[in-house]
Structure formats: structure tokens, C-alpha cells
Amino acid sequence: MKEKTVYVCQNCGASFPKWAGRCPQCGEWNTLVEKVVEVRKTSPRTLITPTSEPVPITAVPSEDVTRIEIPMLELNRVLGGGIVPGSVILIAGEPGIGKSTLLLQLASMLARESSRPVLYVSGEESVRQIKMRAARLDVREENLYILAETSLEQILNHIERMEPFVVVVDSIQAIYSEYLESTPGSIVQVRECAYAFLKMAKSTGTPVFLVGHVTKAGDIAGPKVLEHAVDAVLYLEGDPFHAYRILRSVKNRFGATSEVGVFEMEEQGLREVPNPSEIFLAERVPNASGSAIAVTMEGSRPLLVEIQALTSPTSFAIPRRTANGIDLSRLLLLIAVLTKRVGLHLSDQDVFVNVVGGIKIKEPAVDLAVAVAIASGFRNVPVAADLAIVGEIGLVGELRGVRQMTQRLAEAARLGFKKCLVPSGSVKAGQRTFDGMEVVPVRSLEEALDIALVR
Ligand code: TYD
Ligand code: MG
Numbered sequence: 001m002k003e004k005t006v007y008v009c010q011n012c013g014a015s016f017p018k019w020a021g022r023c024p025q026c027g028e029w030n031t032l033v034e035k036v037v038e039v040r041k042t043s044p045r046t047l048i049t050p051t052s053e054p055v056p057i058t059a060v061p062s063e064d065v066t067r068i069e070i071p072m073l074e075l076n077r078v079l080g081g082g083i084v085p086g087s088v089i090l091i092a093g094e095p096g097i098g099k100s101t102l103l104l105q106l107a108s109m110l111a112r113e114s115s116r117p118v119l120y121v122s123g124e125e126s127v128r129q130i131k132m133r134a135a136r137l138d139v140r141e142e143n144l145y146i147l148a149e150t151s152l153e154q155i156l157n158h159i160e161r162m163e164p165f166v167v168v169v170d171s172i173q174a175i176y177s178e179y180l181e182s183t184p185g186s187i188v189q190v191r192e193c194a195y196a197f198l199k200m201a202k203s204t205g206t207p208v209f210l211v212g213h214v215t216k217a218g219d220i221a222g223p224k225v226l227e228h229a230v231d232a233v234l235y236l237e238g239d240p241f242h243a244y245r246i247l248r249s250v251k252n253r254f255g256a257t258s259e260v261g262v263f264e265m266e267e268q269g270l271r272e273v274p275n276p277s278e279i280f281l282a283e284r285v286p287n288a289s290g291s292a293i294a295v296t297m298e299g300s301r302p303l304l305v306e307i308q309a310l311t312s313p314t315s316f317a318i319p320r321r322t323a324n325g326i327d328l329s330r331l332l333l334l335i336a337v338l339t340k341r342v343g344l345h346l347s348d349q350d351v352f353v354n355v356v357g358g359i360k361i362k363e364p365a366v367d368l369a370v371a372v373a374i375a376s377g378f379r380n381v382p383v384a385a386d387l388a389i390v391g392e393i394g395l396v397g398e399l400r401g402v403r404q405m406t407q408r409l410a411e412a413a414r415l416g417f418k419k420c421l422v423p424s425g426s427v428k429a430g431q432r433t434f435d436g437m438e439v440v441p442v443r444s445l446e447e448a449l450d451i452a453l454v455r
Pocket of ligand 2 (some may be wrong): 096099101170186
């Protein structure tokens with residue numbers, strides 16, 4: 001039997017039996033979305049006998065969940081210390097970034113560790129294609145089961161029969177419910193299928209990993225609609241031209257968000273990188289102008305990265321500004337501050353900024369390193385090779401304090417940097433050293449440039 005569906009306007013909430021391009025109620029375009037009609041089980045509210053009971057918070061026993069530990073420390077940390085039974089975890093990322101690779105490795109590890117069946121459902125690739133990847137990854141676990149299937153109902157049947165330890169669904173966009181008319185990958189299908197897996201996970205305690213694709217254009221049926229439903233959302237990011245991959249938790253009901261794990265894509269799959277700073281700095285050319293080292297925080301972990309900048313006289317009416325790894329609007333702001341507050345004539349210069357290693361930095365604490373790199377490139381004066389830089393820049397060229405300074409200083413000192421420029425508001429008055437590294441508090445961008453760029 002087909003379930004009854006209606007079309008609900010996402011703008012005004014009105015529902016209609018037929019689809020229309022424009023909502024007849026509110027007049028918005030393309031807002032009607034198909035939904036399964038839920039059969040009302042009971043009649044009016046007054047007749048309902050309560051099935052749940054409010055309890056005083058003090059009467060709720062505090063229980064510690066036993067997490068399933070993953071023998072991959074980077075992944076374990078991003079999840080907040082392992083997999084919580086019954087949780088649904090979305091792994092999102094652009095096509096080709098390595099989601100299937102990571103999850104096949106994970107599934108194989110879990111099958112080995114638990115000696116229980118682990119089910120890897122692939123809606124996109126055939127069993128033979130997965131076998132080829134598995135051969136590359138040297139995966140040969142008897143307990144790892146591959147299912148090439150796209151029907152939600154079929155998959156749930158298999159799960160019920162098999163009772164796997166963990167389920168991987170690759171990808172949620174490929175799965176469809178036979179009870180919905182929308183095409184696989186549409187918002188309705190993605191949402192309904194995700195809820196079905198969520199229900200299964202909660203009732204059986206089986207953890208589920210869902211793969212979700214995001215496109216550069218911000219696919220409408222992408223993981224955004226899923227983020228509310230699932231327990232954790234992890235983004236696998238990285239530049240396809242670089243080997244580094246960063247797994248970032250953007251939501252986690254059972255742990256901290258913005259935790260990151262760093263991996264490197266190799267011939268045999270993704271390998272953990274326990275000391276990312278060392279790798280990000282490995283290819284650095286010392287004493288080249290236009291390069292500065294920033295100390296950034298990724299979650300609770302400090303990371304040293306090289307910021308490179310190149311300026312060259314423009315041949316356009318409007319000079320070009322290109323930012324790779326930092327926000328373009330942030331770069332424009334820093335160029336404006338350098339022009340106005342420090343008197344650098346960048347108005348007829350093309351400016352290119354690149355964060356080495358293909359990682360993306362969102363925090364403003366790298367402002368000062370970016371500004372120093374630009375000034376260094378423009379004036380053709382190198383920054384001392386043993387100088388690390390931290391600081392957010394305000395519009396009047398002042399340096400603003402940044403959080404977690406101790407962790408940043410510790411990491412810079414550990415990697416052998418001799419000197420670190422910091423905003424004066426971020427260190428205790430009078431502090432001049434940290435673990436043998438010189439700490440140099442500065443108040444303004446101008447002051448910082450005087451120290452960083454010495455001939
Ligand atoms: P894949 O996991 O298929 O990406 P996604 O599922 O996110 O679309 O991996 C894609 C890329 O990774 C592919 O271009 C090949 C590369 N790769 C390796 O470099 N080493 C490996 O061991 C594997 C399996 C893939
Ligand atoms: Mg894939």
C-alpha cells in the first residue's frame with residue numbers, strides 16, 4: 001500500500017494535495033515539499049492517557065555512556081572519545097574528498113575489534129568497486145559485509161536480520177523510500193530516510209554513520225537538512241590537490257564541537273597525522289619574503305601554519321585580491337588596515353594570500369600573521385624564520401586579544417620557535433618568556449611590523 005503524501009509549503013506551512021510551483025497560500029515560489037501524512041492514532045487531547053511523566057532533574061540517575069572506542073585516535077577525539085551506542089553520525093564533504101575511504105577503513109577496524117558483523121551499505125558503488133577500494137586499503141575482514149542497495153526498506157530489513165554492530169550508509173543522498181514519490185536525493189527523501197535510520201538507531205542501539213555529499217554550490221538536498229536530525233555532524237575537508245584532510249566536528253550531542261582530526265591521503269588510504277604542525281611547516285623555505293607563521297587553534301588543538309602572500313603591480317583597473325584558506329572579506333579588511341593605518345600602498349597591487357597545506361582557517365587570530373606576510377612580501381623583507389605570530393587586528397590597527405594563548409605558546413615553543421608576537425592583552429603583564437621562547441607583546445599592527453620585519 002502506498003502511503004498518502006501531501007505537499008507542505010516550507011514558507012507558510014500550508015498543505016496541499018497536489019504539487020505546484022507557487023504556493024497558493026502565500027505566493028512563494030518553489031516552497032512546496034512532499035511529506036508523508038501521519039495517521040492520527042488517537043482522538044482529541046483530553047482523552048489521551050499520559051505515557052510520559054515529568055521527573056525532577058535531581059531524580060534522574062546520571063549514567064555514563066560506554067562509548068565504542070575506535071583504534072584511530074584522530075577520529076576518536078573528533079567524536080568526543082568514541083562512538084555512543086545508538087547515535088547517528090553524519091560525515092559530510094565534497095565528492096572525492098575521501099569519505100568512502102575513511103568509512104571503509106573505520107568499518108573494517110570495527111569489524112576486527114568487535115568480532116561482530118559490520119554492515120557497509122553502498123548506494124553509489126557496486127560491490128566490485130568497493131572490493132577494489134578494499135584491496136587498495138588492504139581490508140580483508142570476514143565480519144565486514146558489503147550491501148549494494150538503495151531501497152530504504154530493503155536496507156532496514158537487512159539490518160533487522162543481521163543485527164550489525166555498526167552500520168555505514170554511503171550515501172544518504174542515494175537512498176530512497178519506496179513510499180515516497182520524490183526522487184532519491186530530494187529533500188524529502190533525504191530527510192525521511194535519515195529519520196528512518198535515526199529511529200532504527202535509537203530503538204536498537206546500533207550506531208549509524210551516514211555519508212552526505214555537499215557540493216561547492218551548496219546542494220539543496222545536502223546535509224544541511226540533516227544536521228538537525230542527527231547526533232553529530234563531521235565535515236571532511238581539504239583541498240583535493242593536497243594530501244591533507246581535516247575532519248571537523250560542527251555538531252556533537254555527545255562531545256565538544258570544532259574538534260578536529262588531521263589525516264593524510266596516501267596510497268593505502270587515510271593515515272592519521274598526530275603532529276600536524278610539523279607537517280604543515282615541513283616544506284617551508286626559511287627567510288623568504290611574504291611568508292609568516294601563524295599559530296591557530298583547531299578546536300582544542302593548536303596548529304602552526306605558514307601564511308604566504310604575494311603582491312604585484314596590477315594590470316587591471318581594480319586590483320585583484322585572492323584568498324586561499326582564509327576569508328576573502330577578512331583579507332580585504334586587512335589590506336584596508338595596512339593601507340590606512342600603516343601607509344602601505346596596496347591600492348595598485350594585486351594581493352594573493354595562501355594558507356599552505358590546503359587548510360581553511362576561520363578564526364581572526366591569524367590576522368596579524370596574514371598582515372605581516374603581506375607587508376613582508378610587499379616590502380620584500382623576510383620575517384625571521386624562528387618567529388611565530390598570533391593576533392587579531394581591529395579596524396584602527398590595534399591588536400586584539402585572542403583566546404587559548406597558553407596552548408598556542410606551548411605549541412610554538414615545542415616546535416622550536418624562538419620568538420612569538422602576541423597581543424599585549426593576551427599575556428600577563430611582564431610575561432616575556434614561555435618554555436624558553438621569547439614572548440613579545442605588541443599593541444598595534446605598526447609596532448608588530450617594526451619587530452617582525454627587520455632588515
Ligand atoms: P573516496 O573515498 O572515494 O571519496 P568520497 O567518498 O568522499 O567521494 O576517495 C576519493 C579519492 O581518494 C580518489 O580520488 C582516490 C583517492 N584515494 C587515495 O588516494 N588512496 C586510497 O587508498 C583510496 C582508496 C583513494
Ligand atoms: Mg564515496
